Amino acid sequence: MEYLNIVLQEVYRIVFLLIPVLVSVALIVWLDRRVWAFVQKRQGPNVVGPFGLLQSLADALKYIFKEIIIPSSSNKVIFILAPIVTMTLALISWAVIPFSATQVLADINVGILYLFAVSSLGVYGIIMGGWASNSKYPFLGAIRSAAQMVSYEVSIGVIIINVLLCVGSLNLNDIVIAQQNLWFIIPLFPMFVIFFISALAETNRPPFDLPEAEAELVAGYQTEYSGMMYAMFWLGEYANILLMCAMGSVLFLGGWLSPINIYPFTLVPGAIWLILKILLLFILFALVKAIVPRYRYDQLMRLGWKVFLPLSLTWVVLTASYLFYFNLLPVN
């Protein structure tokens, strides 16, 4: 009975984390399209519901009622598994994101490593989908995406080391609390820029959307998918983008801390501040999509390995020596 109680309580908490995440994914798709449209002097989706807010809901309904086509020459098990893997991985990583000092599903010691591990697993959904489709365009898309995501993960890992040097703990709440006096975006600004660009590449957003470059690969690894399976890829992708924004705000923008540490601002709950920071980063993501042309593939690889990796490694040395020289290393 006691176990049942604990399990039910956990299920309750998980459901009340996942439902807001899924709803915000739907809203964020709408926001993305609106921002994109406004940059190009269009209206964007504005018909369904107030300001077109329900557009994503209508799209989801459409996807649900569409037929799911499974190619006869595909590897069926893996073909069906691929969108499920993408969606699951995009959702389980929200377990460790702290919404305030106490509002976190799993306050584990190695939170940032968990986030990094789950985001590095994200490539499997794409590889599985691309390979199991057994057709040329998805396969090319999957290969591109695997190479791209593995390359940019390296620099994200090194950037995380930079932040960890200043914090001295792998716990996400500790990382947030360490920024009480100074957000890490100020001392580590170049790392924030590299993190932002690497996050774009990691989530296959434009200008690094080569795995699904419409002009070259039809839709990349998603070409053979239809109906709800396609929608799951699509939702998983946006959930990943939101997660990267959350990771950026926890690592560099002070997570749930209020920007000004004086009386009226500290009354606002931490979750609101975190959501505002995520939104700010997401609008940047959407703006980049609208204003930057797509990279060439060799330039993408050059940027990852020959520019970002050496730069972030050098910054690790700089941060470590600075902290060591001024005796600021977080030792406990």
Added chain:
Amino acid sequence: MIAHSIFFYTFSIIAVISAIMVTVSKNTVHSVFFLILDFISISCLFIMIGAEFLGMIMLIVYVGAVAVLFLFVVMMLNVAQQKNQWFASESSSGHIPVGLIISTIIFFELIIVIGGWKYKPDLFDINNSVNNFSVSNTHSLGQVLYTDYIHVFQLSGMILLVAMIGAIVLTFRKRTGVKTQSYLNQISRERSEGVEVLEVESNKGVKIDD
């Protein structure tokens, strides 16, 4: 504790079964996926015995990087020809006795090694040891790794570096006659090199690119 044991044994069973499936399954890509499942369940086991840092690193290094490269190579095989024809034909089964002999030798060697292992009695008494929960996993690993074992640590780094350089040297070749774009040339172009404004006379035209 019961729930803990149930989870532990579930993950162990998954790990063993998927390890068997890696060798048994006929489809090479399925083998790699079972290998990934094996890695994941082993990292779950690490986490369950309290070695959370090791579990996460296992996930990042093996599943996030190594298995992706495995998959990368294996995927180059065609989906339609995935059926492994290793034991199917009569002609190619000549290597089975050799393989059996080698695997038997390795099996007995492993038994000898493990059987003759001398366990340090104080090292393995987990049940009675007092765990110091104030120091986290990561800290205690770092305290050993960068003090007592610093030379071994540096040495393993050097070995990895040598292996990396070796792999690059083996595969890198300068090919001639290949057209590549030099980004330096591309971004250092001036307007005066790229654009020319000419007065075009009527009925005569202008000659470009000579």
